[in-house]
Amino acid sequence: MQTPELxxxxxxxxxxxxxxxxxxxxxxxxxxxxxDRAGGLAAAAITLAAAAGVYILTLVYPHISxxxxxxxxxxxxxxxxxALSLFMVKxxxxxxxxxxxxxxxYMKEDLGTDKYYALLLIMTGGMVGVAGAGDxxxxxxxxxxxxxxxxxxxxxxxxSWEPIEAGFKYVITNALGSTLAIxxxxxxxxxxxxxxxxxxxxxxxxxxxxxxxxxLVLVITGxxxxxxxxxxxxxxxxxxxxxxxxxxxxxxxxxxxxxxFAMLRLVLTVFAVQLQMVxxxxxxxxxxxxxxxxxxxxxxxxxxxxxAYSSVAQMGYIILGFGVGFYYQSVNGITGxxxxxxxxxxxxxxxxxxxxxxxxxxxxxxxxxxxxxxRAMPLAGAAFAVxxxxxxxxxxxxxxxxxxxxxxSGFQAGTALGVVLSSVAIANSIISLGYYLPAIHTLFSPGxxxxxxxxxxxxxxxxxxxxxxxxxxxxxxxxxxxxxxLGPVNPAVAEIFKxxxx
Amino acid sequence: MSDAxxxxxxxxxxxxxxxxxGIYGIVARRNLFRMLMGFTMLTKAVTxxxxxxxxxxxxPGLGQSLAIxxxxxxxxxxxxxxxxxxxxxxxxxxxxxxQIKRLRG
Numbered sequence: 001m002q003t004p005e006l007x008x009x010x011x012x013x014x015x016x017x018x019x020x021x022x023x024x025x026x027x028x029x030x031x032x033x034x035x036d037r038a039g040g041l042a043a044a045a046i047t048l049a050a051a052a053g054v055y056i057l058t059l060v061y062p063h064i065s066x067x068x069x070x071x072x073x074x075x076x077x078x079x080x081x082x083a084l085s086l087f088m089v090k091x092x093x094x095x096x097x098x099x100x101x102x103x104x105x106y107m108k109e110d111l112g113t114d115k116y117y118a119l120l121l122i123m124t125g126g127m128v129g130v131a132g133a134g135d136x137x138x139x140x141x142x143x144x145x146x147x148x149x150x151x152x153x154x155x156x157x158x159x160s161w162e163p164i165e166a167g168f169k170y171v172i173t174n175a176l177g178s179t180l181a182i183x184x185x186x187x188x189x190x191x192x193x194x195x196x197x198x199x200x201x202x203x204x205x206x207x208x209x210x211x212x213x214x215x216l217v218l219v220i221t222g223x224x225x226x227x228x229x230x231x232x233x234x235x236x237x238x239x240x241x242x243x244x245x246x247x248x249x250x251x252x253x254x255x256x257x258x259x260x261f262a263m264l265r266l267v268l269t270v271f272a273v274q275l276q277m278v279x280x281x282x283x284x285x286x287x288x289x290x291x292x293x294x295x296x297x298x299x300x301x302x303x304x305x306x307x308a309y310s311s312v313a314q315m316g317y318i319i320l321g322f323g324v325g326f327y328y329q330s331v332n333g334i335t336g337x338x339x340x341x342x343x344x345x346x347x348x349x350x351x352x353x354x355x356x357x358x359x360x361x362x363x364x365x366x367x368x369x370x371x372x373x374x375r376a377m378p379l380a381g382a383a384f385a386v387x388x389x390x391x392x393x394x395x396x397x398x399x400x401x402x403x404x405x406x407x408x409s410g411f412q413a414g415t416a417l418g419v420v421l422s423s424v425a426i427a428n429s430i431i432s433l434g435y436y437l438p439a440i441h442t443l444f445s446p447g448x449x450x451x452x453x454x455x456x457x458x459x460x461x462x463x464x465x466x467x468x469x470x471x472x473x474x475x476x477x478x479x480x481x482x483x484x485x486l487g488p489v490n491p492a493v494a495e496i497f498k499x500x501x502x
Numbered sequence: 503m504s505d506a507x508x509x510x511x512x513x514x515x516x517x518x519x520x521x522x523x524g525i526y527g528i529v530a531r532r533n534l535f536r537m538l539m540g541f542t543m544l545t546k547a548v549t550x551x552x553x554x555x556x557x558x559x560x561x562p563g564l565g566q567s568l569a570i571x572x573x574x575x576x577x578x579x580x581x582x583x584x585x586x587x588x589x590x591x592x593x594x595x596x597x598x599x600x601q602i603k604r605l606r607g
Contacts, residue, residue: 137568144575151582161593165602168586172537175579176528179544182572183521186551189568193559 005079008132011057012089016125019050020118027114040113044104047117048097051124055093058086080134080198083491087338088131088261090488091345095254096124098467102353103246105463106360110244116156123149123250127258133265135195136185140178143262147174147226150255154243166235166242173225173235181222181262184215188270191215197269205273216274219266220281226259229319230289233312240311241304241365245356248304249349252311257341260318267326268499275500279326282319283417287424290316294431302365303355306435307348310391313432314344320425321406328413329500331493336405338489343390343398343478350471351387354380357464358443367439372447374440379460381443383468388436390475393429398478398485403429513554521547534590534597538583545576 023046031039100120107113126146133139151174155167191211192200204212225232236256240248267278293313300306321337324330357380358373359365374381390397403425410422478485520543527540549569556565587597594602 137571141571141575144579148575148578148582151579151586155586155589158589164586164589164593168534168583168590171579171583171586172528172541175541175583176525176544179524179541179548183544183548183551186548186555190551190555190558193555193561195564195568 004081005134007061008079008081008085008128011061012054012128012132013125015050015054016121016128019046020121020125023047023050023121024114024118027117031114036111036113037108040107040110040117041104043114043117044100047100047121050121051093051096051100054128055089055097058089058093078135078138079129079132080196081132083495084261084265085131087342087488087492088258089128091342092124092127092131092254092258095250095345095349096120098470099246099250099349099353101463102249102467103244105461106246106356107244110157116153119149119153119156120250123153123255127254130258130262130265133262135197136188136200136266137195139197139262139265140182140185143178143181143226143258146255146258147178150247150251153247154239154251156244156247163242166238169235170239173232177222177225177232179222180218180225184218184222185266187211187215187218197266201269201272204270212271212274216271216278219271220263220278223259223263223266224285226256227263227319228256228259228289228312228315229285230292230312230316233289233293236312237305237308240308241302245304245352245359248308248356249352252308252352253345253349256311256315257318257345260315260322264322268496272499275326279323279328282323283327283421284323286316286320286323287421288316289313289319290428291424294428294435298431298435300435301367303359303367303370303439304352304365306367306439307351307355310351310432310435311348313428314340314348314391316428317403317406317425318344320421321409324406324409324413324418324421325496326500328409328415328418330409330412331497332405332412333409334496334500335486335489335493336402336409338492339405339482339485340399340402342485342489343402343475346471346474346478347387347390347397347399350383350468350475351391353464353468353471354383354387357460357468358384367442370447371442371445374443375446377460379465380468383472384443385440386472386475388440390479392433392436394433396476396479398475398482400479401482401485510554510558513550517547517551517554520544520550532599534587534599537599538580538587541583542576542580545572548572 023043026046027039027043030042107116123146126142129142130139130146133142151167151171154170155163157163188200189195192203194200228236240251243251271278290313293309293316297306297309300309318337318340321333321340325333325337358377361377362370362373390399393399393403407422407425410418524540524544524547527543528537531537531540549572552568553565556562590602591597596602
């Protein structure tokens with residue numbers, strides 16, 4: 001466990017993938033002998049043990065991520081974890097653990113949950129791999145591991161038509177996206193003969209413009225599909241609303257951000273010379289993405305589709321933070337972008353988990369039919385209200401703190417463009433209140449609460465209360481003490497500024 | 503300079519043409535199987551780029567092993583996509599996008 005690469009491979013990735021195999025095999029054996037429910041529970045227990053164990057390992061050995069000592073083993077730069085990777089891992093694991101706990105109760109009616117938990121662990125392994133990848137092929141391979149497992153998870157409930165149709169749409173668009181990205185990476189290999197991102201970056205400045213530009217366009221388009229930047233977002237609302245709610249929480253909370261992270265990783269190494277231009281491209285996409293996402297979310301009558309479009313809008317904020325950060329070399333922009341990844345992960349997951357609980361009990365996703373659901377299920381309703389207010393960026397919730405940094409970065413740039421961008425972002429925040437507040441109002445207005453109460457059990461299970469309460473707590477605490485959340489963010493920002501050099 | 507290096511313009515053109523056909527297949531076709539075939543075709547362009555890159559830089563083993571990795575991933579994605587097509591056929595009795603559009607984009 002001396003070098004970061006070895007730690008990342010043996011300490012993080014190996015337990016996750018072995019845990020996936022183990023969860024599936026043990027789950028299958030137990031479900032043969034003791035029934036499906038017991039098998040699912042065993043798989044869940046193994047998943048939780050693997051994820052929690054690996055998470056504790058990263059917390060105990062944080063220094064490995066920054067140790068740059070010469071590797072004893074020649075890893076060809078396949079994994080090169082740094083502070084940025086460690087930041088992603090610190091967001092990924094709490095989310096996975098909480099969602100796995102939630103799924104114990106949420107997925108109890110489904111068959112074959114042993115596969116569900118195995119896929120969940122494989123997806124985690126893919127995300128951790130993307131976070132630590134150091135060369136273009138390992139980036140692609142881990143990204144595809146993540147993508148393939150999420151395709152399967154989106155259409156996990158294959159008995160009904162919606163997950164299947166949304167799933168195919170998800171497969172074909174995202175396969176196109178990642179193939180375009182690897183085509184761009186293939187061009188880079190063709191012109192440099194190197195695979196490690198650092199080595200390509202060392203060569204790239206002496207090239208003619210055309211291949212670099214072509215590769216840049218392909219990479220931004222390809223990972224733009226994954227990150228749901230607006231002209232390329234059309235798969236997201238379908239896939240995120242058709243998936244089981246726990247998976248929606250993960251997809252919206254972290255998977256699209258990992259897509260953006262992969263783009264970021266390439267931009268920071270290979271395309272570091274074109275950083276200003278990339279910043280400008282990101283700014284333009286971000287402004288379009290957040291405005292479009294918010295306007296379409298206003299028109300939604302389905303609560304999960306509304307949350308999915310709000311993910312598109314929130315993605316716009318994250319991209320805006322990085323765009324302004326690259327273009328103006330603004331510390332606040334980068335910090336805000338990374339911090340918004342962190343806060344948004346928990347807020348959006350909270351929104352999807354509480355909404356998922358309400359939907360499951362009420363048996364409908366239509367907003368109009370959910371009238372009074374918050375009164376029948378006060379805990380879930382309150383959790384949803386916390387998440388919605390946080391997502392809208394109301395002060396005292398974590399979303400406000402991260403958005404504030406992004407607004408600040410625009411104003412601090414001191415140019416007309418920066419002021420316009422911050423104003424657009426603030427205006428968007430106000431627009432987004434136009435669908436969050438009616439949603440909260442609908443949930444708590446008098447309605448068929450009695451009928452809902454009959455359908456649902458009296459009180460939610462502990463496996464639902466624990467993750468929802470933990471996420472609500474994180475959202476509230478980070479709104480008052482943002483320093484707590486900035487702990488993992490700041491080293492990552494320092495890492496990025498080594499490249500930007502501002 | 504190897505023989506491979508002399509032919510770069512033809513290989514680049516071939517990559518562009520195959521990739522273009524693949525993208526056309528995904529975007530313009532309405533049959534789900536043809537969309538999936540478009541995806542596999544696009545992946546072939548990528549494989550060609552990696553194999554040619556390996557040959558160009560006098561490291562053919564590396565390029566070919568990368569090509570195999572990409573083919574394996576492509577096969578996995580295609581398998582998942584086909585399993586979804588099977589399920590779509592069970593629900594709708596059709597594999598044409600014009601007949602199965604219930605979701606609004």
